[in-house]
Amino acid sequence: MAGWVAYELERREHTRELRSQTDRLDEFASMVSHDLRNPLSVASGYLELAREDGDPEQFDRIETALDRMDRIVGDLLYLARENEQIREPEPVDLDEAVRRAWETVDGADREATLVVEGDLGAVTADPNRLAQLLENVFRNSLEHAGAGVRIRVAPTDDGFAIEDDGPGIPPERREEVFEQGFTTRREGTGFGLAIVRQIADGHGWTVSVTDGEAGGARFEMSGVR
Numbered sequence: 001m002a003g004w005v006a007y008e009l010e011r012r013e014h015t016r017e018l019r020s021q022t023d024r025l026d027e028f029a030s031m032v033s034h035d036l037r038n039p040l041s042v043a044s045g046y047l048e049l050a051r052e053d054g055d056p057e058q059f060d061r062i063e064t065a066l067d068r069m070d071r072i073v074g075d076l077l078y079l080a081r082e083n084e085q086i087r088e089p090e091p092v093d094l095d096e097a098v099r100r101a102w103e104t105v106d107g108a109d110r111e112a113t114l115v116v117e118g119d120l121g122a123v124t125a126d127p128n129r130l131a132q133l134l135e136n137v138f139r140n141s142l143e144h145a146g147a148g149v150r151i152r153v154a155p156t157d158d159g160f161a162i163e164d165d166g167p168g169i170p171p172e173r174r175e176e177v178f179e180q181g182f183t184t185r186r187e188g189t190g191f192g193l194a195i196v197r198q199i200a201d202g203h204g205w206t207v208s209v210t211d212g213e214a215g216g217a218r219f220e221m222s223g224v225r
Helices: 002-053 056-080 094-105 127-145 192-203
Strands: 090-093 113-116 122-125 150-156 159-164 206-211 217-222
Touching (some): 094 113, 094 127, 122 127, 127 159, 127 192
């Protein structure tokens, strides 16, 4: 009897997992269909115009659309593996991680400024996931606050904060920004901040949004060792 009960419980758990995986595949299929179709149409349209007049601006717009598609694919691949465990955390020099992430996302033509305040110290984290978290928050500021944005990273009592001097995020939308697919810009993927929350959760951290000192968005990571 005990063996039969154990088997039945295992079978039901397996069925739930399969159903969850099926639902996830359906969700991703919908996302891919919806989110990739738009930039693909944009690229195709400007390619047709470029063939007619050879205007360099058309090629720039094609490149922008293709870049957005590339980021969507990268984000979707990460989300598809969201159940993957955070690798064994290790001490990571946060100052170095911040500057390396900035170099990754900050284009040479940008006028954006990064300011690191105080000694950020070391945090216990998966280095690769921490890098992606930082890159996604930086990229969010660059996309929403403009090329001349000033981004500040500072230590807090139990973690660190990243804030900018852009337009900020209204209080009623601060939870929405972490939802998959939510974006206020045509060029956005809608997955960047959802990934930030998943990485934070995977480390046992809490991420929240509030107002920065200059009125922009402030992302706080708390519970960080």
